[in-house]
Amino acid sequence: MTSPRPDYPRPQFVRDAWESLNGEWEFAFDDARVGLSAKWQKGETPLDKRIQVPFSFESKLSGIGETGFHDVVWYRKTWKAPASFAGKRVLLHFGAVDYESSVWVNGELVATHLGGHTPFSADVTEALSASGDNVIVVRAEDRGKDLFQPRGKQFWEEKSRAIWYTRTTGIWQSVWAESVSPIYLEKVKYAPDIDTNEIRIRAFVNGSIEGRDVMLRTVITFKGEFVAEDLVRVRDAEESRRVKLPGLNDHGMDRMWSPNRPNLYDVEYELLVDGASVDRAKSYFGMRKASIENGKFNLNNRPYFMKLVLDQGYFPDGNLTPPSDEAIKRDVELTKAMGFNGARKHQKVEDPRYLYWCDVLGLLVWGEMANACDFSETYSRRMTAEWQEAVERDYNHPCIVAWVPINESWGVPNIQIDERQQQHALAMYHLTKSLDPSRPVVSNDGWELVKTDLFTIHDYESRQEVLEQRYSTVESAVNAMPANRRLSVGGFEYEGQPILVTEFGGIAFKKSDWEGWGYSGASDDEDYLKRLRAVIQPLRRSGVVQGYCYTQLTDVEQEINGLLTYDRTPKVPLEKIKEILDAR
Template identity: 60%
Template sequence: MNNSYLRNEYPRPQFERTAWVCLNGEWQFQFDDAQIGETERWYGEVALDRQIQVPFCYQSELSGIGISEFHDTVWYKKKVSIPLEMKGKEIILHFGAVDYASKVWVNGHLAATHIGGHTPFSANITEFLRPDESNDITVQAQDYSTDVTLPRGKQFWKEKSELIFYTSTTGIWQSVWMEAVEPIHLSRVSYYPDIDRNEIGIQYVVENWTGEADIRVNTRVSFQGEVIANEEYQMISSRQKRRIELHDFNDHGMGRWWSPDKPNLYDVEYRVTVNGIETDVVRSYFGMRKVSVDSGKLCLNNRPFFMKSVLDQGYFPGGILTAPSDEALKRDVELIKQMGFNSVRKHQKIEDPRFLYWCDHLGVAVWGEAANAYAFSEDYVQKFTAEWIEAVNRDFNSPSIMVWVPLNESWGIPNIKVDEQQRSHAMAMYHLTKSLDPTRLVISNDGWEHVQSDLCTIHDYQWDYNKLVMKYSEIESAMDAPQNRDVYVQGFQYDGQPILMTEFGGISFQKGDVTGWGYSGASDTEDFKKRVRAVIKAMYDSTLIQGYCYTQLTDVEQEINGLLDFNREPKIPLAVIRDFNEGKF
């Protein structure tokens, strides 16, 4: 295995400790089609029959296996030793994402269970460890490949991908790692930026808080090495919220607010002491920015913001949902910037936190979107809601995220137009998301058949410039059933929200020997350039549109409607696309 694919970067870059161990790399692996693993105690002293490279799923080439046939129960095993500098502390085992249901054993003891294929989970495994010996970590992952009520995103329920659906992912597909902590430590912080008062609200959560100890958290905020604030609080409960004034000047272009043009970030260092003894050090960062709608205008930092976004499905050659390297994630963000987009819509995928790290640091706004199911059931509602809560909580602190999209194009709610239960679910997801996060905008059902939403978002793959401009120059025609779907369902109507075209383009163009499909086709390079120019120019020339999301960043498997091919090679020069996005036609 090429060491460049080890994926050994720190997996949680916004809440970082120094005492940690990457567990990616070679693991034992076995399919369990007969469902005998638990009965035969594979979590005990049993060797599995093959090897896999974690965090790549078995369907991917980079896993070392690379087969697309369904195996819905798989097992992993790895021997792990605790480094000397981590001994004597509590050990937390972390999984970035395991698709779909997981059980974890440590030395034969059940340590964790989790349901949800796109969100992280962890367990304190200290009591199960043999500190002076190697330890067996065993994972069972169960997928449900043909269940269309499962929150799955673009993973197909057939073994071979086709149309808009792609190769499935089963098992571990994001990083696995351990960290060492003292019993009383900082378990979470949440950031609430307030640019109007020039304050950052911080909610602290301390694990194993006790009123019998003097527990304090020191917060040191700096900007490019300059200390902005240094404050200490006594924790009088396990969860507290404080506001810190930032003594900065933030006007006339001299400010330190976060935006795609100026991705300013504040560094934070937290130090926890218990009765005067330091027990924890965590490094983090935040961005000061405000997302709002003012007088029908989409605003960033109290100024109108024309969102120029590209749809990104987050699939990678060789890795499927898992990027081959951190550099590959960074490169995608750099390409988005180089093409003149200021935003990216992660489509039907809760992306690796390292991608958000690069968006935060390089300056790309993000639409955070769930991986949806395809059909509705009450069981789906429970599974999806739990996973979405975990997703919002995981990414809450990323300043680049401006918009949450729990549902897209009525996926999971195909009968929302006529089914009150499904309308209630869409409304519930809107209000649930707002209750979890008051700092961002929420779209109830992106593309069409909205209930209550902060933005009016439309999907329309019309390729003709004149038809697009004419349709999206008047409210009445804009609301006239694009893609044969009503923009709003019964009981809801347009009420002055900013209108954005959140899927359009989709122009297919074959480069090389790759064949596939798109929503409309270009015959050659010059024709592709003309068609991309026409649809983007229509967005600028419309009197209603306040932003757009072009479909799509890259080709994906059989889809060839990317601005880049699957290997991230441009189909036309990046500078040409940048000119279009800057209104230079």
Template identity: 45%
Template sequence: MNQFEYPRPQLVRDNWINLNGKWRFRFADEPADRVPDSVAWTHEINVPYAPETEMSGIQDTGFHRFCWYERDFELAPSDQRTILHFGAVDYCAKVWVNGQLVAEHEGGHTPFAADISSALKDDGKQVVTVFVEDDPADLAKPRGKQDWLLEPHSIWYPRTTGIWQTVWIEQVSRTFIRSLRWTPIFETFEIGCEVFAGGDIQEDMVVEVKIWHGDTLLADDLYKLLAGEANRKIALSDPGIDDSRNALLWSPERPTLLDAEVILRCGDKVVDHIKSYTALRAFHINRDRLLLNGRPYPLRLVLDQGYWPESFLTAPSDEHLKRDVELAKLMGFNGVRKHQKIEDPRYLYWADKLGLLVWEEMPSAYRFSPHAITRIVKEWTEAIERDYSHPCIIVWVPFNESWGVPNLTLTQAHRNAVEALYHLTRTLDSTRPVIGNDGWEASATDILGIHDYDSDPEKIKARYEVTDPVRTLFDQRRPGGRILTLDGFPHRGQPIVLTEFGGIAYDPNATPEDGTWGYTRSQTAESYHALYQSLLKVVNETFMFSGFCYTQFADTFQEANGLLNADRTPKLPFEVISAATRNVPLPPRDPKEGEGPEAA
């Protein structure tokens, strides 16, 4: 259960040590508990599950600002470098190995690493200790859907404190491949490859890059390493004919991945050798339409918050991540909007491999200040660096619904923050569209995202009918009672996507005491199916929309508006959901299977 697969799927080495499993643990509520040399351990915790979760073995959801972790491991020192990796620790972490401070990191959703070679003991018996600070009342840090109240309320959920992604070790050469970036260039049938080396760089080092499509070798190139970097475009053979070209292109319908090897050499010696993958695909905007690989491609997204009732932000296993990708596709969607979460790279791997588009969104802070924006910029930059090479990711979203920048209509500094993050994101990645602030009050944006939870399909149809001038929508109708664009940023013809709608609650087992809710509610499977089907029909047929994102994938704590229950069982048969999602007739059912939407 704890042996997650290799946690960095686009830069893989054969030898690694997984440190998930049993660690010593203690909450440090009193000042005396925060001294590194005198920690009295009180619990055993199952890493990487947060102490609030059932799977951690602790399940304490109270307010705890500080905590400690520690575990032993055996590893003999060697001539190689030993790198200790943390997938994510919420929120601030200090790390010691054998009493030596080796790393400090701020940011709860992004990875960090430390070279611990000099801290290792000669006898091979090592100890790693982690101190975490995660203030539950701090609204000026990126926290996403983690509640600041003791009990979850409204649309916020229990907190995640401390380690919540895989901890692992790898040993690398004195000079090693530190990072790798792949950039598909669809127009010229090329793959951009950037290799960044770390450690002791020598003048005669070269990088060999091999790319395969199945068993066919597409490229085997050798590049000189200059100042620790190699940056080249690798030309692929363009067959010219659509059918032959399509065999190399990545899409949800045909998720073709190109396997890769990157080998660092010094003379005749192999210094480092990693496995990776990339893909050839393009996601572009042409006037008011979205294009995938040069063709109009309507988006059918579902909002996915990435929580599990037993483990919160951490998936119970790698198989659960894979299954979530499969379930989204099974329900007729071609993508997900990962909402208020930087998802585990293993999820992105499965989205790459199985074919599912992903919008990546920065978890929000809820108080505006220069310090809050500095924190967002740091963590968002790290997230883009981590996830840049995944072909599944098609859009970046730094802000949602003006959270953390609540005075966009009145305060220039709030506007500046959104515009700055938009332009920073476009600078870090010029290949993908960016939505500065999704939902309403848009300024700098490549796509106009609208949130509208009206449950009447006829009102949705009338509000967005194309016979009415688009400016009426922006000047008068105001979905959700908010202006869609700020003064000085009129709609310039960007694609319009209904990025949140629906939110229909249906839970036949719920009682009034449960406190579950949605934006509207159905009492029976038949009425639930009818409303979902009619809403999706209108949205699919509205020409103004280049796509949509339905709320939501699965029930999440008190929100009962998922298409799936929290345990990922469907509320309607999958074929019923899929047909409505895609606005196609329901396939004929075998009479032996029963009738009606409740038939499973």
């Protein structure tokens, strides 16, 4: 497939007419909260610092590297739209701004957004200056000690400790602009059906089409060869089509997507209004099916053992923001080189470019929400809205095979005894299924599950003989309490779902200057490999366990339980780890 530019922020849906707004912006802390009353939003007041967007001020790559509490921050940038944008509608996009944001262009409020991990956009055409010089101002408020705010691993104390890390405030994913016609293709959604060899495409058109002759042409290719073409008259804001894909069959699986064969179909869209071409976009999809049949997880209608690694997506100098696209790709390559076929992105809605490389290189992903810590009606409202945006953003990526709205009862700490919290977890399960019925959903990964498609267990036991006994039968597995937590609550019991151990291992091994901790410790390379073998082999040979997720890919801040150091140096040869993962 044709690769978009390495800095293109939305690689699953690409247009040529765009411009990155990353780079240097003016910046200021507003600890006294005077910015609004002082009218900083008008864009006339210079700010006293400089920051490199999209890195948060807490990171070294931002150029600031200040890790104290500054809940309110401001950004200011003067931007001249390129000549190619003339006569078009101009959309301003933000990949993620943590947590509550307002955006002004030339003093006019163009967007507000609540949620620190999901994108938002604004049509800023009417706010642009006729002279061409435009001042963009962003105010972000991130309440560092608000435990009802979805925050993932960001700590509410000043210094990182235990499993909690440096906070991320403000802009931390790309800012960019694109031009579109008054009528344009806003988005598409794919529903692959490998059983009928069809792809269902839902196309969403933005703009007034009443009284206009609007046509959408779709051309699908595979490895440069023509597959299918579809031309449909657009009569409503959404059009849905099913397109037959010749050459796809269940025998060779040569055109299906899997980690071993990450086959992708390329799609080109052209929107025509009254016979004139007004919009073009490029996309892709994978023919892939994730399902559960007779208590087995299946990939493309075949039982599939998932060998996942827990990946928190933190970087030494960028925190939640990767330093480059090459760094993202390298993480995927290292994961595969060790023999893993997937990753559980832990407490982070990951950058779309990570999902792109997983699509292209072949790596399964469990999509997980960044959770809050405590429960309230405010938390529930925030969590529900932002999770819907996360599922919507990532829906088309074939690499994603499971959704995890809640982890280890975060946000619902009293779920064992509190019926409201049980109902919330149950609601999140059903909400996710309503948004995407094609993927399994885990209601509360680790323990204290309500209704769930996968029965997932977190178990940091390091003794091989204990793991062998615990996972020797279904009964012993589902009745275990490895974290002294019940695996099911609210009247829900094990109902024959696939059993997976989705956190385990966590072996500390110091191979860098970082000091830290893990769930157990190794003294040298030989001891480390022995300990890895002791926790992985019982699960691989169990016959009861259908997949696992090892903790973790890299060291992170004060945690030294990664397979790689924080700067991505392997602690032992990658092939040695692969031998352990591949052993039967």
